[in-house]
Amino acid sequence: MRLEDGHREYQDTGAALDEHTVAPDPFTQCAEWVSAAQRAMPEAFNVMTLATVGAEGAPDARTVLLKSLDQNGLVFFTDYRSAKAQQLATNPMACLLFFWGALERQIRVTGPVERIPAEDSASYFASRPRGSQLGAWASHQSAVLPGGRP
Numbered sequence: 284m285r286l287e288d289g290h291r292e293y294q295d296t297g298a299a300l301d302e303h304t305v306a307p308d309p310f311t312q313c314a315e316w317v318s319a320a321q322r323a324m325p326e327a328f329n330v331m332t333l334a335t336v337g338a339e340g341a342p343d344a345r346t347v348l349l350k351s352l353d354q355n356g357l358v359f360f361t362d363y364r365s366a367k368a369q370q371l372a373t374n375p376m377a378c379l380l381f382f383w384g385a386l387e388r389q390i391r392v393t394g395p396v397e398r399i400p401a402e403d404s405a406s407y408f409a410s411r412p413r414g415s416q417l418g419a420w421a422s423h424q425s426a427v428l429p430g431g432r433p
Contacts, residue, residue, distance in 0.1 A: 310354050313390055317352060320383045333359065334378040335370040343370060357392060358399060371396050
């Protein structure tokens with residue numbers, strides 16, 4: 284396999300990016316692009332990479348799902364016991380990256396992170412299918428399984 288052969292020429296989609304074609308408010312622009320991604324790729328429009336920093340200062344990244352977006356920020360959910368939750372509790376800064384190859388777009392968001400109100404977390408959890416709830420109760424995200432390697 285030759286990875287260097289994986290480059291392709293991007294097409295002119297007519298969606299040039301300059302200050303005259305984007306909303307002055309970044310949340311408005313982000314919402315517009317998330318909506319466009321939802322129309323173009325409904326199965327993966329809200330997939331984003333979350334990057335945090337571990338206790339030793341090393342970066343750590345994983346995929347999470349955007350659950351809401353408004354003027355207050357972007358919301359994702361995680362188990363409070365997970366590595367990402369612990370990292371964010373220690374260092375409440377993160378970077379989010381959306382990549383929509385089909386649209387030839389990406390968004391990078393960097394800044395402070397805070398927990399949403401507990402009642403919002405509980406409401407989201409209650410809205411999940413029963414199997415997902417049971418899986419969340421039974422699993423401990425990021426935990427090493429017995430006999431496994433870190």
